Amino acid sequence: MNYEELARLAEAAGFTAWAPLDAATLEVKPEVRDMCAQNTCGMYEKRWSCPPGCGALEECAERLKRYSGGILVQTCGDIEDSFDFEAIVEIQQDHKENFERMYAELRKAGVDVLALGAGACTQCKECTYPDAPCRFPDKAVASMEAYGLVVLEVCKANNLQYYYGSEKMAYNSCFLI
Numbered sequence: 780m781n782y783e784e785l786a787r788l789a790e791a792a793g794f795t796a797w798a799p800l801d802a803a804t805l806e807v808k809p810e811v812r813d814m815c816a817q818n819t820c821g822m823y824e825k826r827w828s829c830p831p832g833c834g835a836l837e838e839c840a841e842r843l844k845r846y847s848g849g850i851l852v853q854t855c856g857d858i859e860d861s862f863d864f865e866a867i868v869e870i871q872q873d874h875k876e877n878f879e880r881m882y883a884e885l886r887k888a889g890v891d892v893l894a895l896g897a898g899a900c901t902q903c904k905e906c907t908y909p910d911a912p913c914r915f916p917d918k919a920v921a922s923m924e925a926y927g928l929v930v931l932e933v934c935k936a937n938n939l940q941y942y943y944g945s946e947k948m949a950y951n952s953c954f955l956i
């Protein structure tokens with residue numbers, strides 16, 4: 780699938796912006812994993828999609844190497860300020876829905892894709908980690924951060940605007956093809 784087709788899917792899915800992703804720009808960084816380990820999101824050691832369940836950083840880097848490019852996708856919306864949690868959660872939810880729509884289309888098309896989302900996998904209310912295998916390995920999605928990626932740097936390196944000012948919030952994800 781070429782970039783034009785990916786861009787059409789991104790638009791149809793509802794994303795507000797997208798850009799071609801050059802896999803050569805992806806740098807896996809141990810310090811991002813260190814931030815995950817601080818568990819500020821509460822998901823560390825809680826989901827197969829999150830560290831350490833998603834595999835060692837070296838394994839993630841190896842998986843990334845299988846792909847040459849893809850698309851960065853973004854959902855941006857209005858907030859009153861950084862304490863406008865209602866709007867922030869709404870934008871995050873919109874982004875997840877857009878992401879699910881596009882990922883489903885890519886799977887339907889039989890594309891070999893590595894999908895990296897924003898935040899932990901939320902396919903199941905309760906994850907099976909670590910007692911039983913993942914229920915939906917084809918749908919479970921790790922975050923870009925779980926793969927050691929600094930999202931701001933990935934956006935910069937691939938010419939996708941990251942910050943739109945204090946009255947906007949943007950969530951980012953990617954599909955590697």
Ligand code: SF4
Pocket residue numbers: 826827828900901902903904905906907908912913914915916918919920
């Ligand atoms: S699909 Fe379910 S079991 Fe698998 S990582 Fe996501 S939440 Fe956990």
